Amino acid sequence: MIRSDANSHFGSALLRGALALVLVAGALAAAPAAALDAPREARTEQPKPEQATPSDPVAVERRAKELAVLLERWRANETAMGEDYKAWRAATQDARTQGLPREQWPASPLLGWFAKNEELADLGQPDALVWCVQQVSTTGRELAAILACKDRWYGKLVAEHADTSALEKALVHLRVEGSPGSLPAARAIELLEQAARNSTKPAIQAKALSALIEPLSRSGLADAPARRKALLERLAKDYGETVEGQRAKATLNGEVVLTIGNVAPDFTTKDAEGVEFKLSDYRGKVVVLDFWGFW
Amino acid sequence: MIPHEKELVERLKNKPFALVGVNTDKDKEYYKRQVAVHGVTWRSSWQGGTNGPLCREWNVRGYPTIYVLDHKGVIRFKNARGKELDAAVDKLLKELEDEEKAKSAK
Structure with missing residues (x-):
């Protein structure tokens, strides 16, 4: 269902991006699906080539610089995505006012952005990682590939960020x-x-x-x-x-x-007039304690 | 729920029974007006909303949440409603009565 929806979004303008996506998806389906079946140890040591060891100050500084560059690139992507979204919303509005059928409304620009954001995610930019984790299920890829991506991206987030x-x-x-x-x-x-x-x-x-x-x-x-x-x-x-x-x-x-058979813990409270009273004031009586409201 | 609570309080007004409320209305003036309109006679703790301190401590997730305690303060029933609530209260009143009878017989 998701898959066919996603495919229907590929307009001719988006064809290039779509082709790139298909290629990426193909590669992902082949490689990390195997990684998913690999033993846990092999998987956890795999995705850390660019991770700095805290003991190495040079590497730490280099990684910090890399991340600063990646953050700039992510911000640029975000701005451009915002523009794309605005244009898409306006075009959709037009299509609606013209009374065009839903199938002829413009395709979502989201898929075109996926490859770019995914590159940043794979380089470990944390906001791009979250964006990709959120959006990957809408790309129409094979489930195994989607899960392999999520596995890797979450892994980076918890390991490095x-x-x-x-x-x-x-x-x-x-x-x-x-x-x-x-x-x-x-x-x-x-x-x-x-x-x-x-x-x-x-x-x-x-x-x-x-x-x-x-x-x-x-x-x-x-x-x-x-x-x-x-x-x-x-x-x-x-x-x-x-x-x-x-x-x-x-x-x-x-x-x-607060289970049946236990003595109810006492409390001291005030009524709406500000007068203090305690639950234990009613000891010796059968009590219905009622959490309620008129709303 | 309120008519039934009123009925309960009215029916048991000469018994060792108390309805203790924990009110979760946000607006105190509204609450006071409604108390007058509905003729609510029982005392309630004022929480100022459903996220009040007692509601949190007592892990209240839905309203109304009702606990029935016996005269020793032991929780005996949770969330009894309607006839079930009447029966629960009557059972505990009977227990208390029997206990007192046994005491005076000694």
């Missing part, structure tokens, strides 16, 4: 992997664990650990419930300042403390 806002954006996509047609849950778990380990920012660590719970629940692993609980406890304990930590605390509270 664990402290960036790009990784934070990628976590939103990574957390929904692990269902049919996407990356295997085990790989999503592994990537998120790496992200949490590699990042030095507690806010990103907390987001990665919290995201991990989703593919973990989809994984069907025998120890998934125990690992989920351990994650929630870790989030509640070590990341209490973050939204994810607070949410974990509430979830644990709901599952462990």
Whole structure:
């Protein structure tokens, strides 16, 4: 379905770009599909030729310069994509006012941009990596090739960009992997664990650990419930300042403390008049505690 | 839900029973007006919205969320509604009554 939609977008103007894409897709389908089947060790050491070892200050500086150049190129792409999008939207508007049938509306310019952005992604530009991860499923390629790309790009993001806002954006996509047609849950778990380990920012660590719970629940692993609980406890304990930590605390509270047979934890609160009262003021009575509202 | 809660409070007004609300309306004036309009007699904690501190601590994900506690403060039922809620409260009141009877018989 996606495939035929994507193909129908290739207008004659886009033919060159389309040909390039087909070539790229062909190459990808052949090579990384094999990489997917390769043992884990072989795969993790494969994509790091340009990664700087922190102990080598010259290499670190060279990589920083490379990334600065790549960032410039990405910004240029973004600006040009914005222009393309504006032109495309205007042309679509025209086609609509002329009453043309939907098939004759102009094709999306997105596919034409894919090869350019993908080049930057493969060179490790973090924002291009996120863009590609987001868009690759719309290219109409073979699923194996799509997954191989995602695998590689996510791998770069967590290995080289664990402290960036790009990784934070990628976590939103990574957390929904692990269902049919996407990356295997085990790989999503592994990537998120790496992200949490590699990042030095507690806010990103907390987001990665919290995201991990989703593919973990989809994984069907025998120890998934125990690992989920351990994650929630870790989030509640070590990341209490973050939204994810607070949410974990509430979830644990709901599952462990607020269960039938336990004494309800007491609270002190105020009513709408500002008068303080406690739940334990009602001890000795049967109490219906009702979270409600008129809205 | 509110008519049923009112009925419950009215029916059990001479029993050792209390309905304790945790209100999640955003607008305090609106809440107070509605309390008057609907004749709500029970006390509620004021949270100022569904993301209030108690709602978060109690992991409330939907509304209404209802806990029924016995006279010792133990959580005995979660999210009972309608007739089920009536039966839950009646069962716990009966327990309390039996306990007191047993005490006075000693």
